[in-house]
Amino acid sequence: MSSDLISIARSGTRAARVALDVTANNIANASSEGYVRRSASLTEIAVSSVSTVPSAINLAGVHVTGVVRNADLFRQSEVRRTGADAARANAELQGLENVEAAIEQTGIYTSIVDLEAAFQQLLSDPTDGSLRAAALEKSRNVAQTFNVTAQSLDAVGEGLRFEAQDGVDEVNRIAAELARVNLRLTRSADLSSDQTALFDQRDKLLQDLSRHADVSTGFAADTGVVTVKLGGSAGPALVDGGASGTLAMAKAADGTVSFTLDGNALAVSSGALAGKGQALAQLASSRAGLDAIAGDLVTTINTVQTGGVDLAGNAGQPLFSGTGASDIALVATSGNAIATAPAGAGANSRDTANLVALRAAIAAANPAGAIDGVLFEVSSAVAARQVTRDALESIASTARVALQAQAGVDLDQEAVNLVRFQQAFQANGRVIQVASDIFDSILAIR
Known part of the structure; x- marks a missing residue:
């Protein structure tokens, strides 16, 4: 029996x-x-x-x-979603902190304040050689500090783009691995130990992928084969069965980046790639602001300079050349070139009318305040992103704990x-x- x-x-x-x-x-x-x-x-x-x-x-x-x-598909999906949000916030915060450090640590604000103070001291004796030399040296320091700040911001941008490209390469690698796992799943026996190991590998690859970009997933009920879309459920397919797409990154003229999937434009709203893209956008804004401040300073000082006469009684010449932070340079070679006297004054004139006009023009342009505004914008963004990052990290941690408790x-x-x-x-x-x-x-x- x-x-x-x-x-x-x-x-x-x-x-x-x-x-x-x-x-x-x-x-x-x-x-x-x-x-x-x-x-x-x-x-x-x-x-x-x-x-x-x-x-x-x-x-x-x-x-x-x-x-x-x-396994719980809902909890796994929550871990991917919350993890992507936390990765975006963390990547953006790190980028913004680097931008803030690049502007603040170079001392650009202090150099502009020192230049204004040097011109103020020159008012006391416009013919004093040491005061003129000090003013010229402060002018050179301003130009060099703008150059260093621009270079520092460019270095931050290069670093962010390098990391973003590394993330793009990682997305393509994971996509290829997922396609291979899909092919193996179609050949594995139902409920076998090999199939469960493939499911583990599949889920881990999906979680790794979600750290870089927002993903939407669909699973075949019979085989467990996954279809992955980037940019949400309406986005293009990155993995479909045994085939995987190719993610690419392009750099714009202002240093920002954009993404395409198999040549089609892609909007990435979450994950580390989105965070680095947002940080690069803020960097481009700060860089443009820095260039505008440098250009305004060059125009302001040179305009007043050419309207007066130098210590030798000659028509004033531009102190600076360049149009932005990266190419601003001091062209005057001597403190005597500073046009402190008004047009028509003789040599060694103690008339400070043109120097007064120069200080008034600088005060009106307010480059120090503009730099402070750029710094305040970045610092405010950093403070706000810290709060957001901490909140999203807490949410992601809760989701991971819930999944761990269940699975x-x-x-x-x-x-x-x-x-x-x-x-x-x-x-x-x-x-x-x-x-x-x-x-x-x-x-x-x-």
């Missing part, structure tokens, strides 16, 4: 052995990143009765239907299972022994 003791016990030992293997695998991989707890799926074996009651059902043991992952390995529970299935294995072995003893006793009857 299929429902005899030996058959039932044999199915029980097989089920207990599979459950022990699954439990041991859970314990061994408890700390492995991306591992999802498994459990053995067991069903009772029922057979139709041939007794006087044809509709009766006899239980004939247990059958192992497969190994099941304790992670509880060593205490696994230890209980280990004892329970071991006892079940021993008990079924004992049933086989008892059945064997019963049959031996029957056969020994004379």
